[in-house]
Amino acid sequence: MIVVESRRLSHGPVRVAGPRGVVTIPASAATVEGFRRWTRSDEFPEQARIDLIADRIFVDLSMQRHQAHALPKTEIVRVLANLLVESGLGELASDVTRVFLPDSGTSFEPDVVLVSFESIESGRVTETAAKDGADGVEFVGSPSLVVEVVSPSSVGKDTVDLPAGCFEGGVGEYWLVDCRDDEVESVGFVVHARGEAGFEAVEPDADGFAASPVLGKAYRLSRDRGRLGRWAYRLEER
Numbered sequence: 001m002i003v004v005e006s007r008r009l010s011h012g013p014v015r016v017a018g019p020r021g022v023v024t025i026p027a028s029a030a031t032v033e034g035f036r037r038w039t040r041s042d043e044f045p046e047q048a049r050i051d052l053i054a055d056r057i058f059v060d061l062s063m064q065r066h067q068a069h070a071l072p073k074t075e076i077v078r079v080l081a082n083l084l085v086e087s088g089l090g091e092l093a094s095d096v097t098r099v100f101l102p103d104s105g106t107s108f109e110p111d112v113v114l115v116s117f118e119s120i121e122s123g124r125v126t127e128t129a130a131k132d133g134a135d136g137v138e139f140v141g142s143p144s145l146v147v148e149v150v151s152p153s154s155v156g157k158d159t160v161d162l163p164a165g166c167f168e169g170g171v172g173e174y175w176l177v178d179c180r181d182d183e184v185e186s187v188g189f190v191v192h193a194r195g196e197a198g199f200e201a202v203e204p205d206a207d208g209f210a211a212s213p214v215l216g217k218a219y220r221l222s223r224d225r226g227r228l229g230r231w232a233y234r235l236e237e238r
Contacts, residue, residue, distance in 0.1 A: 001153040004057045006030045018061025020047045025057060032105045039098055039107065040128070040137060051108035051157070053165040062153040067231045068179045072187070072221065073111050073149050075233040076177070080114065083215065083237065090116035090144060098138045099146075100128075101169025108162065112147035112175075114214075115139055142170030144214050150178040150188070167198050173214040174199050177221065179231070187233075189221035209238060 002016050009030035016023045023045050028034040035052045038044055049060040064070055073094065081092050092114050100107045119125040119141065127136030146166055148158040163174050178188030191210040192199035202210045209218035217237050226232030 001157060002059045004059065006055045006057060016059045016061070019063055020061045023048050023050070023059055023061065029057065032107070036100060036107055049109055051162070053106050053108065053157070053161045058157050060153055062151065065151065068182065069149050069151055071231060072177055072179050072233045075235050076112055076147055079235040079237055080112070088117070090114055099143060100138055100140045101142060101165065101171070102140065103170055104165045104168035106165035106169050110146045111149050113139070113143045114145040116144045119144065142172065144172040145175065146171050147175040147177065150176065150180060152180060163192065163199050167194065173212060179223070185222070185224055187221055187223055191219065209236070
């Protein structure tokens with residue numbers, strides 16, 4: 001993860017290199033609106049995850065890890081998608097879905113995001129249209145739930161910077177998942193609900209289930225060694 005202060009762009013474009021290539025951040029991205037225009041342009045790179053949080057641009061050009069990142073994320077999407085089919089609560093998206101939080105000036109691509117139909121119907125969340133007008137390319141407003149799976153390159157952003165930006169931006173709930181320790185079965189899974197000054201961790205019950213105020217259910221994430229000794233994840237809901 002490379003962090004570029006927006007004010008550095010006042011001197012011209014900034015070039016960032018990583019395992020997946022090179023990204024040139026244009027000088028126009030120094031402002032929030034300039035950054036958003038860049039994300040919607042043909043020049044915006046597809047090989048990087050690039051977020052704007054508190055006037056800092058976070059560029060992640062690392063490779064996604066399978067067992068510590070992709071697999072737990074897929075399990076979370078599976079369970080939450082099934083819940084939304086049953087409840088009709090809203091829409092779920094993953095990876096390259098961009099979200100803009102006007103109240104905190106945060107533009108980011110969460111691992112998983114849930115936007116309720118009620119927030120769209122009320123106008124609290126809108127969509128920025130694609131160039132052809134046929135679809136949306138950015139949610140504008142406060143999602144109900146954001147899920148982040150920690151990678152070695154994103155620890156600081158996922159645990160400090162993004163939660164602060166999401167809270168200020170009005171996000172309803174923030175889940176933080178950490179499966180980096182390959183030597184133990186236990187995983188880090190914390191549901192953060194809104195408090196008075198920031199997100200607060202929900203204390204799990206005796207069985208390890210943490211209540212989600214937004215979803216009205218409780219969740220527990222676990223894993224064990226499956227076929228070929230690879231991790232198999234299970235998100236339980238009750």
